[in-house]
Every structure is written in C-alpha cells, then in structure tokens.
Amino acid sequence: MTWxxxxxxxxxxxxxxxxxxLAATLALPILFGLLGALFSPRRTLPVALVCVPILLTGVLLLMEYQxxxxxxxxxxxxxVTVSLRxxxxxxxxxxxxxxxxxxxxLYTPGHLRLTNPGKQARWLWPLMGVLISALSLIWLAADLLTLYAALELMGLAAVGMLLLSGKPAALQAGMRYLLLALVGSLAYLLGVAxxxxxxxxxxxxxxxxxxxxxxxxxxxxxxxxxxxxxxAALFPLHGWLTPVHESAWTPVSALHAALVVKASLFILLMLWNILLPSSLFAPRFVAWLGMLAIVWGGLVAWRSDSLKTLVASSTVAQLGYLMVAFPLIIGPDIPPLPKALAWEGFWLQLIGHALAKAAMFMAAGxxxxxxxESSLKGLAGTSRRLPLSLLIFGLASVTLMGLPPSSGFTAKWLLLQAMVMTQQWVAVVALLMGTLLTAAYVFRVFRYSFDETAPRHHYQPLAPSMDLVALxxxxxxxxxxxxxxxxxALLQGGGV
Structure with missing residues (x-):
C-alpha cells in the first residue's frame, strides 16, 4: 500500500x-502573507491578484506530474536528509x-471590514501564509523529520490564528489547544525516536x-x-475542537475544519500503512471509534443550540466516516477490489468534506x-433577508448528508460498496445513521430560519464576496x- x-x-x-x-509553491504563501501584514488589504481584488501565482504553481506541478x-x-x-515526493x-x-x-x-477582507477587529488583524495574513505552506509541505514530505517540522509549523500557525480575536474565551481555548497539540507532538516524537x-x-x-x-x-x-x-480531534480526543471554533474568526474556522485536522489524519494513515501493514486490531479499533464518532457527533450537533457548535460538532461526525475506512485500507485480508473502492471513497470523502465544511462555516459566519445572533433561535426569520446564505448552508449540507449527486454521495457509495463486499454490516448501519442524524441537525437550522412569524430584526449587510466565495x-x-x-484518476495513476 505504500506505493x-x-x-x-x-x-x-x-x-x-x-x-x-516547487520552491514557489512553498515560499509564495509566506511571502504574500508578509506583504498582507504590511499593507493590510481591505478589498478582494488585491487578494485575488496574489492568489493567482500561488494557484498557478499547483497547476504547473499537476501538469508535470501528469x-x-x-x-x-x-x-x-x-x-539531515530532506526528502520530498x-x-x-x-x-x-x-x-x-x-x-x-x-x-x-478572498473571504477575509469582507469579514475584517465588517467586524473591525483592530490592528492585530494584520497578522492573520502571514499566519495564513505559513499555514498554507506548512500544509503543502506535509503533503509532499517523505521523511519523518520533515513531517514533524511541517506539522509543528502548521500547529503554531493555527494556534496563532485562533488567538487573534483576543477574546478571553478564545485565549483560553487557544491555549488549551496549544497544550494538547504539544502533548500530541511529544507522543509523535517518542514514536519517531x-x-x-x-x-x-x-x-x-x-x-x-x-x-x-x-x-x-x-x-x-x-x-x-x-x-x-x-x-486531528479524532473521537474521543475531540474535546478541544468545539471551544476553539466557538470564538474563532470565520475564515480561521473554515481553514481549520477543512484542512488542519485532515493533515494529521493523512500522516496517521500513511505511517500506519508502513508500521502496521498486516495488523488486524489497530485499524478495526479506529473503525469502532469512528462509528461512535458518527453517532456521538451527530447527536451533539442535533442537540446544540449554537450554530457554530452545531457545525463544529458535525466535523467530529464527518471525521468518523474517514476513520471507518481504516480497516478497509490497511486491513490484511481485504480483497483488492473493496480495498481500491475504500481508498477512492476515503479521499473523495475527505476532499468533499473540506470544500463543504469550509463553505458551511462561511455561511454560518x-x-x-x-x-x-449565534443561537439557532436567533436565526428566526432569516429566510426573508438572507436567502443566499441559507442556500449555501443547504448546498454544503447536501454534501455532508451524502445526497446525490454530491461528492458526499459518491464517496459514501464507494465506502458502502467496500463494506458490503467485506460484510462489515455494523459500519453500514453507522453510515446510514450518520446520514439521518446529519439531516436532523441541518433541518433544525432551517426550521428556525423559515419561521415566518418571527419579528423582523436589523440585519447588517454583507460584502458580496463573502457569499460568493462560500457559494x-x-x-x-x-x-x-x-x-x-x-x-x-490522480489516485489511480501510476505515480501514486
């Protein structure tokens, strides 16, 4: 499987x-982030212009790989030998x-204009650049030391971004996140040693x-x-996740939920493929925890009265789908066809969740x-004044629920095929329960939003780019x- x-x-x-x-891919986000700290862009156009060369490096690397x-x-x-691939x-x-x-x-200028957080907001840009560069290095790294360095750089940038709001709750949650991340780093280093x-x-x-x-x-x-x-906030080690998102700025939550937690999961799957190529217990243990995560995260989101808590708790449940795939990918007695289906379903679920969860956090923000208002009851009557934001939330929810023809449906279909072929019926039931629970907490949001008897409140107008980017x-x-x-096709290529 290492190939x-x-x-x-x-x-x-x-x-x-x-x-x-390759050098530009890793350096440009940091360079442009530093420029952002100096000039503090308040409009979307200059941000879009500096994003173009970064996106171009990805296209060029894709062409070279093909x-x-x-x-x-x-x-x-x-x-020290540094290896990339x-x-x-x-x-x-x-x-x-x-x-x-x-x-x-692109979402950030509009958000900062409306929230007016102060001078500390300028540091969001270099921290965001460091985060993107560190994530890029994690996907490319082929040695344990480089992985550790990139993982720590990513974690420090993520903590810095979470602390920028300056709220007491954010400082408390951010410091807890930092301490737990350091404990995780210590355990990782002991394993590497x-x-x-x-x-x-x-x-x-x-x-x-x-x-x-x-x-x-x-x-x-x-x-x-x-x-x-x-x-990675995998169940049951997810307690720090919801408090972190409760007080974080919206673009920070979007990046964290979409990408940061996925990086640790990516490293875990890769290293376990090397260290536990024929293990039966470890991947099954992760799968059972994943089934519990699907149910627990869904129930917590369903019972939540806060919109951000609902969205953050759903991340715990959605990560459970990826955990359930571990024995199908790493398991020693899995036939080639279900293993290939699970491999494709895993990455399609991960990518679809990254896009949909970033959109959902932006829509919620x-x-x-x-x-x-941050409570669900406070959203009453928003269907009259914020239909586009609710549409975006609904479109993202379609992917998380796994309804056709979204990426969530295709990913879960591939995973379900692999589970049926290997007769993992408990996992099948967990996935179906997860879909029902996702529908339950999503429809709670719309139940309040479409309450036409609610009084009309004052609404702060949004920058058009904020809805367009999320859409x-x-x-x-x-x-x-x-x-x-x-x-x-990339996953099936000879180079993967």
Missing part, C-alpha cells in the same frame, strides 16, 4: 523548472489546499523496506497514532454576522460528485 503514497522510486528526475515551481509521473527530491541540510495523493491534496486557502483569503533507534531510518521509503511486525512497530504506531489522533466552495463540493473521475 499509493508515492513511496517508490521515481522514473524521471524533476526538470530544473519544476525545482523553481507528464512524468512520480517525482522525488532529496537534499542534505546540516547533515510528488505523487497522486500529494498533488490532489496540494490543489485542494491552495484552492480552499485562496477561498479563505523509537523508530530511529531501532531501524535507523527517517526516510519513509527506506523505512517501509526494513520495518518488521513486532512490539517495536506496535509501540511506535501507538505513540504516533495517539499523538496524531489528538491533533455570514448568518451570525448579519443577524448578530463557489459549496458548488464545487456538489459538482465533485459528478466529476469524481477527475480526482480519482
């Missing part, structure tokens, strides 16, 4: 132009990161060739898994900002179900 992550030998050497494109297949880079830095999964996640990051950046001490390898490809099943591999996998599960993300998640062959 799916690009941990094999490359057929062709990267061209000299590709080296420069022509040459898997690409690898390796350098010696202060006696560009495979199907890497380029797919890189493109999603760049486009969701661009959407969050055990691997280095026993096998003497940090390069993932070399590690995959020498690793042997046994107590060392199991302990290292447990340490790394616990640390990454804490960072627009509703809260326009009404000044583009929701439509992309919706259309991805019809165009699923495009990302799946």
């Amino acid at each position: 799916r992550f690009g941990l094999t030998e490359a057929t062709f050497e990267p061209l000299w132009l590709t080296h420069w494109v 022509q040459a297949g898997l690409l690898r880079w390796q350098w010696q830095v202060a006696g 560009l495979g199907g999964v890497s380029i797919l996640m890189l493109l999603v990161t760049q486009w969701v990051g661009a959407a969050a950046a 055990l691997i280095l001490g026993y096998w003497g390898q940090l390069n993932l490809q070399a590690l995959a060739e020498v690793v042997e099943p046994g107590p060392v591999a199991w302990i290292a996998a447990a340490l790394i898994g616990a640390g990454l599960a804490l960072k 627009n509703l809260i900002l326009a009404t000044g 583009a993300l929701a439509l992309a998640a919706f259309a991805l179900g019809l165009l699923a062959h495009l990302p799946l």
Whole structure:
C-alpha cells in the first residue's frame, strides 16, 4: 500500500523548472502573507491578484506530474536528509489546499471590514501564509523529520490564528489547544525516536523496506497514532475542537475544519500503512471509534443550540466516516477490489468534506454576522433577508448528508460498496445513521430560519464576496460528485 503514497522510486528526475515551481509553491504563501501584514488589504481584488501565482504553481506541478509521473527530491541540510515526493495523493491534496486557502483569503477582507477587529488583524495574513505552506509541505514530505517540522509549523500557525480575536474565551481555548497539540507532538516524537533507534531510518521509503511486525512497530504506531489522533480531534480526543471554533474568526474556522485536522489524519494513515501493514486490531479499533464518532457527533450537533457548535460538532461526525475506512485500507485480508473502492471513497470523502465544511462555516459566519445572533433561535426569520446564505448552508449540507449527486454521495457509495463486499454490516448501519442524524441537525437550522412569524430584526449587510466565495466552495463540493473521475484518476495513476 505504500506505493499509493508515492513511496517508490521515481522514473524521471524533476526538470530544473519544476525545482523553481516547487520552491514557489512553498515560499509564495509566506511571502504574500508578509506583504498582507504590511499593507493590510481591505478589498478582494488585491487578494485575488496574489492568489493567482500561488494557484498557478499547483497547476504547473499537476501538469508535470501528469507528464512524468512520480517525482522525488532529496537534499542534505546540516547533515539531515530532506526528502520530498510528488505523487497522486500529494498533488490532489496540494490543489485542494491552495484552492480552499485562496477561498479563505478572498473571504477575509469582507469579514475584517465588517467586524473591525483592530490592528492585530494584520497578522492573520502571514499566519495564513505559513499555514498554507506548512500544509503543502506535509503533503509532499517523505521523511519523518520533515513531517514533524511541517506539522509543528502548521500547529503554531493555527494556534496563532485562533488567538487573534483576543477574546478571553478564545485565549483560553487557544491555549488549551496549544497544550494538547504539544502533548500530541511529544507522543509523535517518542514514536519517531523509537523508530530511529531501532531501524535507523527517517526516510519513509527506506523505512517501509526494513520495518518488521513486532512490539517495536506496535509501540511506535501507538505513540504516533495517539499523538496524531489528538491533533486531528479524532473521537474521543475531540474535546478541544468545539471551544476553539466557538470564538474563532470565520475564515480561521473554515481553514481549520477543512484542512488542519485532515493533515494529521493523512500522516496517521500513511505511517500506519508502513508500521502496521498486516495488523488486524489497530485499524478495526479506529473503525469502532469512528462509528461512535458518527453517532456521538451527530447527536451533539442535533442537540446544540449554537450554530457554530452545531457545525463544529458535525466535523467530529464527518471525521468518523474517514476513520471507518481504516480497516478497509490497511486491513490484511481485504480483497483488492473493496480495498481500491475504500481508498477512492476515503479521499473523495475527505476532499468533499473540506470544500463543504469550509463553505458551511462561511455561511454560518455570514448568518451570525448579519443577524448578530449565534443561537439557532436567533436565526428566526432569516429566510426573508438572507436567502443566499441559507442556500449555501443547504448546498454544503447536501454534501455532508451524502445526497446525490454530491461528492458526499459518491464517496459514501464507494465506502458502502467496500463494506458490503467485506460484510462489515455494523459500519453500514453507522453510515446510514450518520446520514439521518446529519439531516436532523441541518433541518433544525432551517426550521428556525423559515419561521415566518418571527419579528423582523436589523440585519447588517454583507460584502458580496463573502457569499460568493462560500457559494463557489459549496458548488464545487456538489459538482465533485459528478466529476469524481477527475480526482480519482490522480489516485489511480501510476505515480501514486
């Protein structure tokens, strides 16, 4: 399975132009973020202009991958080997990161104009740039040390963004998040130290060739898994997630829920493929936790009275769908066909959720900002004045519920096929219950929003770009179900 992550030998050497494109991919977000701190853009146009070259680097790397297949880079830095590779999964996640990051950046000027948070808002731009660069490095990294450095850089940037609002609740939630993230990092480092001490390898490809099943591999996998599960807010280590989103700015929540928690999950799946290639218990244990996450997250969201709590709790449930796929992808006795279906369903679910959840957080942020209310009851009557924001919320919900023809439907269909083929009936029931619970808490939002007997409140007008950016993300998640062959073709390519 390691070949799916690009941990094999490359057929062709990267061209000299590709080296420069790779450098620009990692450096431009940070550079433009620093420029944002200096000039503090208040309009969407300058942000759109600086997003173009960043998105262009992703397109150029995609073209290079399609022509040459898997690409690898390796350098010696202060006696440490840094290894990168560009495979199907890497380029797919890189493109999603760049486009969701661009959407969050385009949304931010309108949000800052309306909230007027103060001078500290200028630091959102460099932190956002560092976050995008760190995420890009995670998708490309092919050694444990680079993964750790990128993971820590991403975590520090995420914490910094969460603290910018300056609210006491945000400071408390952000510091708790930082402490738990540091605990997760310590567990990860202990696992890496055990691997280095026993096998003497940090390069993932070399590690995959020498690793042997046994107590060392199991302990290292447990340490790394616990640390990454804490960072990814996987059930039951998700307690820090909802308080973080309650007081975070909307573009920060959108980036965090769409991309940040996915990075740790990506690393976990990749490393367990190396350390536990024939394990039966560990992936099944994760799957059982995923089933509980689907039900628990759905129930918490259904009973929530706060719109942001509802959206944040649904993230716990949606991550459960990805956890349920672990034994289908890593399991030793899974036939090739259901394993391939689960692999495709996993990534399509991850991408669809990233797009839809970013759109849902933006739509929820627009509703809260326009009404000044954060509770569901406070949304009463918004259908008369904020129909577009509610439409965006509904379109994103279609993907999360898994209704056709959205990407959520296609992903869950692939996962259900794999589960039926392997007779995992409890997982099938959990997925169906998750769909019903998602519908239940989504319809609660609309029940209050379409209350025509509610009094008319004062509504703050929104910047047009705020709704348009969220609408583009929701439509992309919706259309991805019809165009699923495009990302799946990357996953099936010889380079992945």
